[in-house]
Amino acid sequence: xxxxxxxTIKERYLxxxxxxxxxxHAGEDPAPFTPLYKKIEECRLGLLSTSGAYSLGQSAxxxxxxxxxxxxxxxxxxxxxxxxxxxxxxxxxxxxxxxCILPLxxxxxxxxxxxxxELADQVFSCMxxxxxxxxxxxxxxxxxxxxFLSQEVDVALLVPM
Amino acid sequence: MVARYLEERGIPTLCLGSAHDxxxxxxxxxxxxxxxxxxxxxGKPFNEVNQYDVLTKALxxxxxxxxxxxxxxxxxxxxxxxxxxxxxxxAASDTRQPRDTSPQFQYxxxxxxxxxxxxxxx
Numbered sequence: 001x002x003x004x005x006x007x008t009i010k011e012r013y014l015x016x017x018x019x020x021x022x023x024x025h026a027g028e029d030p031a032p033f034t035p036l037y038k039k040i041e042e043c044r045l046g047l048l049s050t051s052g053a054y055s056l057g058q059s060a061x062x063x064x065x066x067x068x069x070x071x072x073x074x075x076x077x078x079x080x081x082x083x084x085x086x087x088x089x090x091x092x093x094x095x096x097x098x099x100c101i102l103p104l105x106x107x108x109x110x111x112x113x114x115x116x117x118e119l120a121d122q123v124f125s126c127m128x129x130x131x132x133x134x135x136x137x138x139x140x141x142x143x144x145x146x147x148f149l150s151q152e153v154d155v156a157l158l159v160p161m
Numbered sequence: 162m163v164a165r166y167l168e169e170r171g172i173p174t175l176c177l178g179s180a181h182d183x184x185x186x187x188x189x190x191x192x193x194x195x196x197x198x199x200x201x202x203x204g205k206p207f208n209e210v211n212q213y214d215v216l217t218k219a220l221x222x223x224x225x226x227x228x229x230x231x232x233x234x235x236x237x238x239x240x241x242x243x244x245x246x247x248x249x250x251x252a253a254s255d256t257r258q259p260r261d262t263s264p265q266f267q268y269x270x271x272x273x274x275x276x277x278x279x280x281x282x283x
Contacts, residue, residue, distance in 0.1 A: 026188035090200035
């Protein structure tokens, strides 16, 4: 059995008297699909994590619908990766080993071994606990898209948290 | 939402997540589900073999996926399932942090570093 997070968190919030968190529901809207025209080993791969990762020297996230984006150098030492996310309880292990949620080590190894063409020079993170879907659509999505465009990525890996 | 936005504009995407119901609701173009506790969608801490395995399998699925909205489940086990009891508990207290607009640094020294770089005003 998989954990039903939406039901669990909704019930928790209800007990606490909070407004329910509204997850995005695609409904009947079919998923768009862009086929891959290259093999993964020829692709430049972009990465977006919603774990609230930032690197030392950057600002952390705030917890009131922060829709800002951080650009982290792909060669950034894992010792300089930090996290701030509204549900900090999920960050215990990522704070010890960022590769749990921000797979820099794995992707750099795959780049070296030729399993992917390359990892784009910077990877991106935002703080995924946002109550405003409008902000996601009007701020985060276009911002991520224009960054990926300027990096000329072929494919994008998204790691939601 | 972001995956769909990118895909509509011509960038193929893959979502690698550990909340099956949220992936299902979001209907991303390509999804891979790993049944690990939240915060571990890319593998177990300090376990390079496992982390590399997760990413390798996910990218194989990226290349092979041809059913928009389909979620592929990785056949990897966390080990014990005890974590699911706590993750499914509705009795737990509020695990969110206060919602205001001040940056929530992991360590106090991070603020100093951010001030020094000019990312944050003193």
